[in-house]
Amino acid sequence: xxxxxxxxxxxxxxxxxxxxxxxxxxxxxxxxxxxxxxxxxxxxxxxxxxxxxxxxxxxxxxxxxxxxxxxxxxxxxxxxxxxxxxxxxxxxxxxxxxxxxxxxxxxxxxxxxxxxxxxxxxxxxxxxxxxxxxxxxxxxxxxxxxxxxxxxxxxxxxxxxxxxxxxxxxxxxxxxxxxxxxxxxxxxxxxxxxxxxxxxxxxxxxxxxxxxxxxxxxxxxxxxxxxxxxxxxxxxxxxxxxxxxxxxxxxxxxxxxxxxxxxxxxxxxxxxxxxxxxxxxxxxxxxxxxxxxxxxxxxxxxxxxxxxxxxxxxxxxxxxxxxxxxxxxxxxxxxxxxxxxxxxxxxxxxxxxxxxxxxxxxxxxxxxxxxxxxxxxxxxxxxxxxxxxxxxxxxxxxxxxxxxxxxxxxxxxxxxxxxxxxxxxxxxxxxxxxxxxxxxxxxxxxx
Amino acid sequence: xxxxxxxxxxxxxxxxxxxxxxxxxxxxxxxxxxxxxxxxxxxxxxxxxxxxxxxxxxxxxxxxxxxxxxxxxxxxxxxxxxxxxxxxxxxxxxxxxxxxxxxxxxxxxxxxxxxxxxxxxxxxxxxxxxxxxxxxxxxxxxxxxxxxxxxxxxxxxxxxxxxxxxxxxxxxxxxxxxxxxxxxxxxxxxxxxxxxxxxxxxxxxxxxxxxxxxxxxxxxxxxxxxxxxxxxxxxxxxxxxxxxxxxxxxxxxxxxxxxxxxxxxxxxxxxxxxxxxxxxxxxxxxxxxxxxxxxxxxxxxxxxxxxxxxxxxxxxxxxxxxxxxxxxxxxxxxxxxxxxxxxxxxxxxxxxxxxxxxxxxxxxxxxxxxxxxxxxxxxxxxxxxxxxxxxxxxxxxxxxxxxxxxxxxxxxxxxxxxxxxxxxxxxxxxxxxxxxxxxxxxxxxxx
Numbered sequence: 001x002x003x004x005x006x007x008x009x010x011x012x013x014x015x016x017x018x019x020x021x022x023x024x025x026x027x028x029x030x031x032x033x034x035x036x037x038x039x040x041x042x043x044x045x046x047x048x049x050x051x052x053x054x055x056x057x058x059x060x061x062x063x064x065x066x067x068x069x070x071x072x073x074x075x076x077x078x079x080x081x082x083x084x085x086x087x088x089x090x091x092x093x094x095x096x097x098x099x100x101x102x103x104x105x106x107x108x109x110x111x112x113x114x115x116x117x118x119x120x121x122x123x124x125x126x127x128x129x130x131x132x133x134x135x136x137x138x139x140x141x142x143x144x145x146x147x148x149x150x151x152x153x154x155x156x157x158x159x160x161x162x163x164x165x166x167x168x169x170x171x172x173x174x175x176x177x178x179x180x181x182x183x184x185x186x187x188x189x190x191x192x193x194x195x196x197x198x199x200x201x202x203x204x205x206x207x208x209x210x211x212x213x214x215x216x217x218x219x220x221x222x223x224x225x226x227x228x229x230x231x232x233x234x235x236x237x238x239x240x241x242x243x244x245x246x247x248x249x250x251x252x253x254x255x256x257x258x259x260x261x262x263x264x265x266x267x268x269x270x271x272x273x274x275x276x277x278x279x280x281x282x283x284x285x286x287x288x289x290x291x292x293x294x295x296x297x298x299x300x301x302x303x304x305x306x307x308x309x310x311x312x313x314x315x316x317x318x319x320x321x322x323x324x325x326x327x328x329x330x331x332x333x334x335x336x337x338x339x340x341x342x343x344x345x346x347x348x349x350x351x352x353x354x355x356x357x358x359x360x361x362x363x364x365x366x367x368x369x370x371x372x373x374x375x376x377x378x379x380x381x382x383x384x385x386x387x388x389x390x391x392x393x394x395x396x397x398x399x400x401x402x403x404x405x406x407x408x409x410x411x412x413x414x415x416x417x418x419x420x421x422x423x424x425x426x427x428x429x430x431x432x433x434x435x436x437x438x439x440x441x442x443x444x445x446x447x
Numbered sequence: 448x449x450x451x452x453x454x455x456x457x458x459x460x461x462x463x464x465x466x467x468x469x470x471x472x473x474x475x476x477x478x479x480x481x482x483x484x485x486x487x488x489x490x491x492x493x494x495x496x497x498x499x500x501x502x503x504x505x506x507x508x509x510x511x512x513x514x515x516x517x518x519x520x521x522x523x524x525x526x527x528x529x530x531x532x533x534x535x536x537x538x539x540x541x542x543x544x545x546x547x548x549x550x551x552x553x554x555x556x557x558x559x560x561x562x563x564x565x566x567x568x569x570x571x572x573x574x575x576x577x578x579x580x581x582x583x584x585x586x587x588x589x590x591x592x593x594x595x596x597x598x599x600x601x602x603x604x605x606x607x608x609x610x611x612x613x614x615x616x617x618x619x620x621x622x623x624x625x626x627x628x629x630x631x632x633x634x635x636x637x638x639x640x641x642x643x644x645x646x647x648x649x650x651x652x653x654x655x656x657x658x659x660x661x662x663x664x665x666x667x668x669x670x671x672x673x674x675x676x677x678x679x680x681x682x683x684x685x686x687x688x689x690x691x692x693x694x695x696x697x698x699x700x701x702x703x704x705x706x707x708x709x710x711x712x713x714x715x716x717x718x719x720x721x722x723x724x725x726x727x728x729x730x731x732x733x734x735x736x737x738x739x740x741x742x743x744x745x746x747x748x749x750x751x752x753x754x755x756x757x758x759x760x761x762x763x764x765x766x767x768x769x770x771x772x773x774x775x776x777x778x779x780x781x782x783x784x785x786x787x788x789x790x791x792x793x794x795x796x797x798x799x800x801x802x803x804x805x806x807x808x809x810x811x812x813x814x815x816x817x818x819x820x821x822x823x824x825x826x827x828x829x830x831x832x833x834x835x836x837x838x839x840x841x842x843x844x845x846x847x848x849x850x851x852x853x854x855x856x857x858x859x860x861x862x863x864x865x866x867x868x869x870x871x872x873x874x875x876x877x878x879x880x881x882x883x884x885x886x887x888x889x890x891x892x893x894x
Contacts, residue, residue: 040674313594318766320765
């Protein structure tokens, strides 16, 4: 379907789906900054319709109540096909009805800007294909890491770059918790409680502390960096709930900070596939890691996010900023809207993306160094038994420290580089050992 | 002049001016990565002509000698008007003949990608106006901070953002020197000598250590961030040659690292101008500063660059990476070329930029905290004399430390926030004081 270009002599009309934290900040931003944006970019913007679930709900924090109310509607389906809407901004969240609405908007020839992490982490391939068929933009900068312009960086600035690895701190809640544990010696539960009080963590923190939020973002980022159709369930995931102040203190003594990392990297092709006939494999994972204190990711503190990129030509790059919050996210949405508006006006459009099925390298094929903390009975011969068990599984110990603990002892190990499969087998064997009370915490070492 | 769009069924033909460190890496990148770029972006690229000063000069490090030679020419003027060149890549450096060649290429309707810091820091307004008239792109991501995608970040991702301040470490040489002085206690001259051995510093380091290089980059960045026609000579500039290990050690004890910062920020309108009728003023400056160790800029070590942005909606953002080097810079050039190629193919173009004359706030109007180190005669009453002199100039001392020094004493001061004009008057008065042997080092405190 050919879409008529909106005339240049009137503002571009935006239909906004959802008016929660991000939506209301976005509408406010367009209302207040619209004129200055028009001066700078030549793009006039106007929010003409706002679809909400309950139009009668009070939205007291919105400055222009009258202006808000006359644009509200409960009929989202009509907004996405409204001939008076040039561009759709999807800020509902969740998969349905967002997915259906976005598909309808694209089919109606309207560009879509979305901040929907869940949707993009599960259906990006389908939606990008629909945008390709319709010949319009689907932009989603705000779906990952808030105001940090990662999507555009990967899609445009680094379009000519061969990215080999992407490593990020993409969850502000867990980074806040780990920073407080590290710098102020708090227990995990104390730091989490504080994060909840400050509004950084939800009452049910599962999505953050178990790594689900980071895994969704890792899927979106890996998809862009490697043009691959990665979804959240493809991502190996471990959370931070087993980490204690001891682990963090030990890491610091060795020159590391503990961070929850999302890593997406190119690997050799999976075994059994010939490398020449296929694109290389990719590994996508989220887990706590020990990051060297001299690495820029170690200096990312509190609720901030950052993504570190290794590029074949560009070398090392990092972007840092606020990964969440209504206003920063609304700012990222506005950047996308201006971009899509330029494309609409000038007849161009964003990059057509052809995504491939990813050749996922299983986690067990990872090779890295490990930190391990176990509680054992404090009796002679225990260390020998434990150490020989590492050796039996081809995991070589690089350093060990013992901490006394009322009748028990805590053993802290750093291994040489080992295969994840071997390390997992070692963990299982350790758990079965009589003298081992508990395998407390395992961290991978980032290098 | 209407330029015919190049047909989509053949590669886009690039005319490259200059084949030095960046030029040869760029040609190599297009030769080797061209096919993979075409797969990912749909843009085929081909370097068809390469203008050099001396075509007979051996270029031994280039892999494809035969392929290189048949494209070489000494006639740069013919390349920029060659009907078989779709896009011009200017990698000569310096103002002339680069300026004339770029203007001719734009007048001939060819988009230009430039990595030329000197040219953009002095003539960006003129060149952007010429590009506007011709209706083609002038892109210059690689002119500042190498592979770090700052220009695109400011122009596109943050197009809807009100940037209030931009603070950067944009010179890798001085950052390497300061890092070595800080972490390993080296003297300035030792650290500089090492930087020269490693190829981070030139034999004549003036442009780096006196802040000229950073000032040119500050002008380019301020121009983009504030749509203002800032040139290098508008930038207040101080270098790092007066800084000693003592200053750095004292800063660290107080929780700061010393960095050479380029700062561009919005200010209140200059005195005598009414604020409502004018755009706000801007202050652009380069000087060494004490940066709090908890600030992300303090963790930028060695030859790396980073720019920290304060945005009204986006909040704090930082980008970090390699600011120099042939391959990273070539990678940034390639990103621009792909962008311009998209615009050529699809009929769009980059943002039309209307630059205003900047309302520059004079340095003397700055208000900040200062660190000051002076050597005085070690006799009674000296401290009182010095302290009263601060007071006479409305500079209030926050803390003082005295270090004994064989018959002399070194006094280290931190002031409360003061006006630069008052601080400069204090420095002049201190120099005139009999008991002051030497004003050693003054650093502004970044907050």
